[in-house]
Structures are given as C-alpha cells and as structure tokens.
Amino acid sequence: DTEVTQTPKHLVMGMTNKKSLKCEQHMGHRAMYWYKQKAKKPPELMFVYSYEKLSINESVPSRFSPECPNSSLLNLHLHALQPEDSALYLCASRTTGGTEAFFGQGTRLTVV
Amino acid sequence: SQQGEEDPQALSIQEGENATMNCSYKTSINNLQWYRQNSGRGLVHLILIRSNEREKHSGRLRVTLDTSKKSSSLLITASRAADTASYFCGQIQGAQKLVFGQGTRLTINP
Numbered sequence: 750d751t752e753v754t755q756t757p758k759h760l761v762m763g764m765t766n767k768k769s770l771k772c773e774q775h776m777g778h779r780a781m782y783w784y785k786q787k788a789k790k791p792p793e794l795m796f797v798y799s800y801e802k803l804s805i806n807e808s809v810p811s812r813f814s815p816e817c818p819n820s821s822l823l824n825l826h827l828h829a830l831q832p833e834d835s836a837l838y839l840c841a842s843r844t845t846g847g848t849e850a851f852f853g854q855g856t857r858l859t860v861v
Numbered sequence: 862s863q864q865g866e867e868d869p870q871a872l873s874i875q876e877g878e879n880a881t882m883n884c885s886y887k888t889s890i891n892n893l894q895w896y897r898q899n900s901g902r903g904l905v906h907l908i909l910i911r912s913n914e915r916e917k918h919s920g921r922l923r924v925t926l927d928t929s930k931k932s933s934s935l936l937i938t939a940s941r942a943a944d945t946a947s948y949f950c951g952q953i954q955g956a957q958k959l960v961f962g963q964g965t966r967l968t969i970n971p
Contacts, residue, residue, distance in 0.1 A: 753903070780957055791949055791961040792904065805958055839903055841959070848892060850951075850959055852903035 751776060755840050755853035763861055764830060770856045772823040772840030781823045782841040782850070783815060785834075792839055798823060799845055830860045865931075867950060867962040875970050880937045882965035884950030885930075893926060893933045894951040896961070904949065908935075940969045 753774045762768045772781065779800050784792035797805035798817040812834075814826040823840055837857055843850040865886040874880055886893065892911045896904040910917045910926045910933065917924045923936040937944055945968050949961040 782959065789966070791964050794958065794960055797957050799957055837901065841904075843959070846956070848894065848909050848953070849906040850894075850896075850904075852896075852905070854903045855901070857901065 751851060753840055753842055753851050753853035755838075755856050757856060758854065759857045759859075761859045761861060762827065762830065764832070766830075767826070767828045769827065770825040770838055770840075770858075772825075772842075772853055773821055774842045774851065775821055776842065776851065777820075777844075778842035778847075778851070779820060779845045780843050780847075781817060782839075782843075783823070783825055784839040784841065786837045786839060786855075796825075827858075830858075832860050834858065835860045865950070865952075865962045867948075867965050869965055870963065871966045871968070873968040873970060874940060876940060876942055878940055880940050880944070880967055880969075881934055882948055882967070883932060883934045884962045885932045886950070886952050886962070887931070888952070888954060890928070890952055892953070893924075894953075895922075895924060895933075895935050896949045896951055898947045898949065898964075900946070907948075937967075940967075942969050942971055945969045 781798045783795040786792045795809045796815045801817045816824040837855045839855045840853040841850045867884045894909045895907045898904045910924045921938045926933045949964040
C-alpha cells in the first residue's frame with residue numbers, strides 16, 4: 750500500500766468555523782508533512798513531523814494547529830481562518846533518512 | 862520560493878516534441894528530485910539524481926545535474942498529451958525539510 754489518503758477532498762468553511770483535515774498512511778513512514786499550495790505556485794512547506802513529534806514549523810500562523818496522534822495519522826486543525834487561507838492542502842510522508850515523498854491528493858479548502 | 866527557481870514557468874509544445882525544464886537551487890544537495898503534479902492533485906515522484914551523478918535516465922525522462930552551477934534539467938522525450946502537468950524540482954534541506962522550486966507548467970498540444 751503506497752497510498753497517502755487525505756480527507757475531506759473538498760471543504761468550505763466560514764471564518765468562525767473550526768474544522769480538521771486528516772491524513773493517513775500505512776507505509777510505516779515516520780516523517781509526515783503538511784504543505785499549502787496556491788494556484789500556479791509550488792507547494793509551500795508548513796509543518797514536518799518526525800516520529801510523531803513536531804520538528805519543523807515554518808512560522809505558520811497559530812490558526813493552523815497540527816497534530817500527529819500516532820505514526821499513521823496526521824491532522825491539521827483549522828480555526829478562525831481568513832479567505833486568503835483558501836488553497837490546496839497537501840499531506841506527504843517519507844521514510845526518515847529516505848528520499849522519495851508520497852503525497853495525498855489534497856484537500857481543496859475554501860474559506861468564505 | 863523556498864528552494865530556488867525553475868524555468869520556463871510555462872512551456873507549450875506539440876505532441877511528439879521534447880520538453881526541457883530547468884531548476885536552479887540555492888544550497889548544497891545530497892540529491893535532487895523531480896515531481897509531477899496533474900492539475901489540482903498530489904505530487905508524484907518521477908526521478909532522483911544524487912550529487913555524485915551527472916545524468917540519469919528513466920524511460921522517456923532524462924535528468925542532468927551540474928553541482929558547480931547548482932542547476933538541474935529534466936528532459937521529457939517524445940512528449941504525449943498525458944505529460945501535460947506541472948513539474949517541480951525538490952530538494953531535501955537538512956534531514957527532513959523537502960522544499961520545491963517554482964515549477965514549470967507543461968502543456969502538450971495534440
């Protein structure tokens with residue numbers, strides 16, 4: 750199984766809502782990533798988890814709160830987002846010390 | 862970008878032609894990776910070239926690396942409509958930080 754599964758595929762939320770994005774992989778990868786991607790731009794790294802511990806936070810606003818409850822699951826909790834946070838959110842995983850990253854299909858988030 | 866520049870930003874060619882896209886990076890590397898992204902979907906790993914390699918092939922893909930110029934190129938030969946996608950070079954900074962160049966949007970016209 751070489752899949753990274755992201756849910757939901759699409760999400761529309763108001764600026765006062767709280768929602769969560771979910772990412773799951775069963776490849777035994779111990780490094781997991783969240784990226785934000787705007788149209789016609791490259792994926793922009795947000796967070797990296799290594800062995801379920803947050804190892805990199807790219808100065809992301811606190812309205813984005815990541816969580817790694819176990820080695821297979823990565824969540825991104827969203828609260829009080831702004832319209833400019835509308836984007837494709839991508840999750841990825843790779844073996845620590847490995848090379849190739851495996852990406853999910855993304856969650857298309859629209860903040861209204 | 863977090864990693865470097867790619868050019869061209871957009872490339873449109875006829876089916877059957879070759880497509881070349883270039884990537885420049887900022888920091889020293891152990892390896893450089895190329896990924897493809899179909900519209901609005903996740904990235905797919907295509908090929909990796911290590912810092913001690915100068916050229917690598919995989920099917921219709923050819924990647925070159927020039928560490929003295931901190932640049933790499935991806936050549937897709939005999940392009941097909943299904944090659945229409947965005948292509949990104951990726952670099953791992955430190956042990957874990959995977960970052961991408963600006964990308965090239967490739968359109969193959971039938």
